[in-house]
Structure formats: C-alpha cells, structure tokens
Amino acid sequence: MNFTYLSINIFILIDNPVVGIKDIARLAGVSIGTVDRVLHDRGRVSAKSLKKIQEVIKEVNYKPNLIARSLVSKKKIKLALIVPDFKQDEYWTQSQKAVEVAKDDWAVYGIQLDLFLFDLEDIASFSRATKKALAFKPDGVIVVPIFYDKGLLFLKKCEQNNLPVVLFNTHLPASKTLSYIGTDSFQSGMLAAELLHLSVQEKGKFVVLHFDEELTNSVHMLEKEKGFRAYFMKEDANKMISVITVVLNNTKHEYQQQLTSLLNKKDILGIFVSTSKTYIVSEFMEQKKINTIKLVGYDLITKNIDLLKRGKINFLINQNIERQTELAIHTMSNYLLYKQIPEKNIHFPLEIITRYNVLSYL
Amino acid sequence: MNFTYLSINIFILIDNPVVGIKDIARLAGVSIGTVDRVLHDRGRVSAKSLKKIQEVIKEVNYKPNLIARSLVSKKKIKLALIVPDFKQDEYWTQSQKAVEVAKDDWAVYGIQLDLFLFDLEDIASFSRATKKALAFKPDGVIVVPIFYDKGLLFLKKCEQNNLPVVLFNTHLPASKTLSYIGTDSFQSGMLAAELLHLSVQEKGKFVVLHFDEELTNSVHMLEKEKGFRAYFMKEDANKMISVITVVLNNTKHEYQQQLTSLLNKKDILGIFVSTSKTYIVSEFMEQKKINTIKLVGYDLITKNIDLLKRGKINFLINQNIERQTELAIHTMSNYLLYKQIPEKNIHFPLEIITRYNVLSYL
C-alpha cells in the first residue's frame, strides 16, 4: 500500500495487489512447487525455469507472506535459558515471570524453552548449568553470564558448537554473540552519581556499596563503580568516594557490623548500592534512625518500592529485567525462525524512579 | 509447558501439547464450527454447548493461534486517525513516524489507516478534520482531542454512530471511549515540581509557563499545573508559584518581551514549561546569559536533547509520543480484529531524563 501526498487530508491510494507464490507460478508458467524450490534453493529445477522464475520474482518484488510461512512450518526449536535461580531473589523472580509468559507465547511457533538455573553465589553451579544446557542440544542459548571467566569459557564452547548466543543483564565482551540486551552499566553508575550529587550540596563523602555475591568475578558491578567515579572526576573532583563490599552470605551479625561501622563515619552524604538489594541498606538505616544520608539503588522490587514511597530511598534506577528477559527470548526466537539478525547491543533506557513517578511504572 | 521443581537444575518437563480449536471440539463433543461460534460470540449455540465449551477452553488454557487467525481473515478495516499536523512540530513528527511504521505492520492484517490532520492553533481545522474523518466511514477512530469542547462534541457524534474511539496524548472525560492512552498529567506536574524542588534549596519563586496554542480550551496542561501546585502545597507550602501563559503565535518580538519581563524578576528559582517547546525558553535564557534558573520541561525532541546535554535544561519528562501512538493503533486494531477490550486508562510511565541517561533513550 503506497500513497502519494497531494494536499492535507487527501490521499491517493495505489493499491498494488499483493503477489504470492501462485502469481509467480502463473507468470512464469510453472507450478508453485517449482517456484518454492527456487525460493528455497532446493535444486532440481531446470536452468530455464530457474531463470524465468527469478526474473518474475524480481519484477513483481515478491515478498513472502511470513504469516503463512510460519503457520506451516512445524519444526521444533529448543532454547536453553541459563539464568540465576529465582528462589531467593525478587529481581530474578521478575525475570522468571517473563520467562513463563514467553514460554506460552512462543510455544505456538514451535519454540520450546528449557531452563537451567544456577546459584548466584556459586560459580560451580554455573558451570554445571552450562554443561547440562549443552547436553540438551539446544538450537540457541540465552544466558546471564554473571561470572566472567566461566562465562567467556562457555561462550567459546558455544562458538565451537556453532550455537547462537544472546546475553542479557550482564555484558561480556565476546565478538560472536548475537546480541547483548541490557543496560549500559558504566552509564548507569554515572547516572547514580548525578542523582546523589543533585540531592546534596554540602561537602562530604559518597560510598559505593557492593553486595559481594554477584561481585566475585563479575564485571557489570565494577562498571557501575567506574561510571560513578567518572562522574565525580568530571563534575566535582573534590568529592571523596569510598567503596565497600558487604559480604551478605555470612551471618546477619557480620554484615550488620560492617554497615554499622560504615554508617558511623560522620561525613557520609550518600550511598550508592550497586544492586537491587538496596532495601537492605535502607532498612538498616531506618532501624538506626539515620535520615540524612541519601540513598540511590536499583530496581522496582517490593521492598525497594515501599522504601522509595516512604522517602527512605531517594532514587531507584530501574533495569527492567522482565523486559530484558522477554526481549532476549524474542530476539533469539526471531533469529532462529526468521533469520532476523538483531542489533549487537540493545541498550535499555536507564529509568529513574522517584516517589513521584513510581506509581506510573507499576 | 509446566514443570515441577525438584532440585537445582533438574526439571521434569510436562509437555502439554498446544491445543487448538479441533481439540476443544473433540473434548467438548461438538464440531469446530460450534467452538468458533463460542470463541467469537456469534450466538446460535445452545446453552449446554456454550457452557461445556467454555469450560473446556478454560481448562486447557486455550490460546488462539494468531498466525492462523490473521492468515485467514480477509476483511478490510478502516481506521481514521485525527491527529495534529506534524509539519511544524517535532513532537508530532515523532508521532507521525510511529503511524508510518504501524501502517506497514497492520496492513498485513487488513487494517488501513487514514490520516486526518488538524492545525494545533486552529480549532476550526479540528472540526473540519473530524467531519472528513466521519465521511470516510471508518470502523474505528483514534483521536488526539486537543480542544475540549469540540473534542467532546466529536466523541458524542462517534457514540451516536456507534464508532469505537481511542484517545491518546490528551485525556477527555467521556465514558464511552474505549481507552485513553497517555500520561497522567496531574502526576506529571507533581513530578516536575519535585525535580525542580530537588535542584534548589533556597527560598524563592517557581514559574509554570504555558505556551498558549495548546492551552486554549485544553485540559491536560491545566492538570499539569494543578499537579505542580499540589506538590508544593504538600511538600513546601512556602514556595511561591506563579503562572504565565506565553502567546507564541504572535510575533517573535512580543513573546520575547513577555519572557524578558518574566526573567527580570530576581527571585525566580525555576521554570516548569508544560509542553515540548521547552527549548524556546531555554534558548532564550542562554541568549540572555541566565544560568541560575533551573528548567524542567517535556519530551525528547532534538533541540531539547541538545540543551539537556549541555546542562541548559535540567530535566525533561518524556511522554513517549511514539509509543503512545503505536499503542493507540495497536489497541484499536486488536479491538476490531479480535474484540480485545482494552483497559479504560493506559497510563504511560513518566520518564525522567537527565543528561546522564538521555543517551540510553535515543
């Protein structure tokens, strides 16, 4: 359907009829079977027919009806999803929900999703998951490569097996991956810095707080830290930045001690928590009646939302893990079904959430 | 596809095969014709069959194969889009681009989009556009009802003609519209207030600045203003708020004079511009070398983006007009094709844009 713009509100519709495989067959004087063989390069076609058909195809600007095509295609495609276990973690639970939805959505198209979960705090479990995933002989792999070295190793293996790979949430520098889907961690750190900087004019210190479970071996939290530092280098070089890493998988007592000694320092203006576990810090501060320190963290999970609404957390940066998950599956499926080559990097917007726009995100 | 969690990394896959209309017919002991009649609410089905079939549908969690559905449906559907002329305005150009994309996307499903443009500064052109739209005998209407009275009048006419209507960008209180798609203007005003408030600690005055072309007769800008006032009522009642309306469609000289006299007042801390024309104020301030006044406005249009990056505009609230447009068309199409009843109000997130996350939105 084309149109020519003549004047406001008046269009001429030039309805060039949609041509199909049948039309091509008629125009070329052959059967649709032969046309199909040409279209799919399946040989067993005389040179003469081949030439004629190709000419016609070109002339009528044939575009296959993808809807009809996917209706008929019966091939089963298996996708392996290698993602963090969602049981203890609301962030990954959100991802999991997106997987469940996608599973239903894509089943119709013959796409089958197989899940391989690993423990965020256990590198070995990641290796096990990747091994099992490969054993399943999937047609494509979608992975959250939390662990740097093991991640790269796995990607190499996929490359050897000619398996297409899509990453999400955590970036890894591997040239052969089909696509990375997620936020730009460095930029995200810069943004966090700006939000804190905006909230306080005074002199003092800022803290970057990592929870260690993901930190081990993981790049994207370090990228956030780099971005955070870079901001102050550029905008306010006098600000002191300190970094602490809190070890969560120890006893409660231990990390509380760490936090206590941190918060006792009097000149701290703000804290940037590099994961969705922001609420842990915020709850701790609330309990200790510390109100002056500004807090910026990540993601719209229940506890964070509550604390944000009550003004205990100043900003959240939403990474939109559901949409990342959904898009990762979508991207891989479209690649395998329709040979749609995706962008190498699909960066998600860094969504700033305050208590005055949080409702509009829920 | 269900699974039972046994232990980490081990799943039992219960591959409940995709059920189709044929399976439902078999399970309910009727023919596919009857099932189809139930699915599409076309009556002529006995109460008994109806109940049984509905039960089965629910039980097997039937999901229609949209591919097959759209392959078969040959009916042509005409949609009338009544939207502001995009020629003078980048905001509406973005909307227009979304229309062009949607046009291609939906053509396959037999949906034809007809455009009826009107001039933002000319109420009469709106009336003309609506008249022409109706003359086209569309199956559904998508409209941006900038002008309050004429808008309501038109909606009443649509109701009389039994035409389904979707609104976007501008809300209008009309009970019979299928859906409003856009931001919550009141909330948006509150957010703007918070962003300004955050940026300045001192005492002083804030200004709400409307450009008049859209203001005449239009509610959503007044809603923004209300939200803005409500914020300070709640959070910082001592702040003075003044409101000015700048008349843009007069000579340049005139509105510059208005701005000049406004900016001469010494105690102004920040300005909230209620439309995407934020750049006009910012450029003016830049030219007059005014750096201290904070500026919050709307939308990611080229000039705004540039000024935001250079720190001249402090925040933009993105209304995402492309996605609004896209979703409006999507909503109406799905309603007409598949009788999908949308939510009455689809509120878009209020996206906060600063110079540190703007890149992630482009």
Next chain:
DNA sequence: TTGAAAGCGCTAACAT
C-alpha cells in the same frame, strides 16, 4: 525435473 495435493489452525459461508 515437475506438478498435484495434503495440510498447518482458523474463519465464515453454507448446508442440514
């Protein structure tokens, strides 16, 4: 090397 025909899941017209 080619053509004819079945069928993907669904809709809608038609027959009963």
Next chain:
DNA sequence: ATGTTAGCGCTTTCAA
C-alpha cells in the same frame, strides 16, 4: 442449533 467445507499462502511429500 450444529456440522461440514472451502480456502487463506505457504511448505513438503509423493507420484509422475
């Protein structure tokens, strides 16, 4: 009120 059937555009099998 219900069942049967043609056919949407394409792929694929099978027979010629």
